[in-house]
Amino acid sequence: MAIMFTALLASAQTMATSISVVNDAQRMNRASIFLETVMEDLAAQPYANLLAFDGNHLTDRATAATSMYGVDLTVFQAAVDLVQVQAVLRDERTNRELGRATTLRSRR
16 A cells, blocks of 8 residues: 555655646747747837837836736837837836847848
């Protein structure tokens, strides 16, 4: 009985760990999709509008209180006719940085 109990306990711990890892992967996948969507939306903006996005904080839901993820944007003139856009993805609950994306956009 003791051996069987030990084996079942080990299996239960392994299952709990697996579920936790899968849940973390799903959350990270949703966060990455949100960051990708933000970058695609910025790519659709005209060059002349990009600097207006500097300092914006975008969330994945209507309000920051209900959001899981947020993106902080930094947009600046890197050179003549060249704008750099940096997006930092954060977990809204913990304020932990989850990822970053940077791109350059030229006027031409």
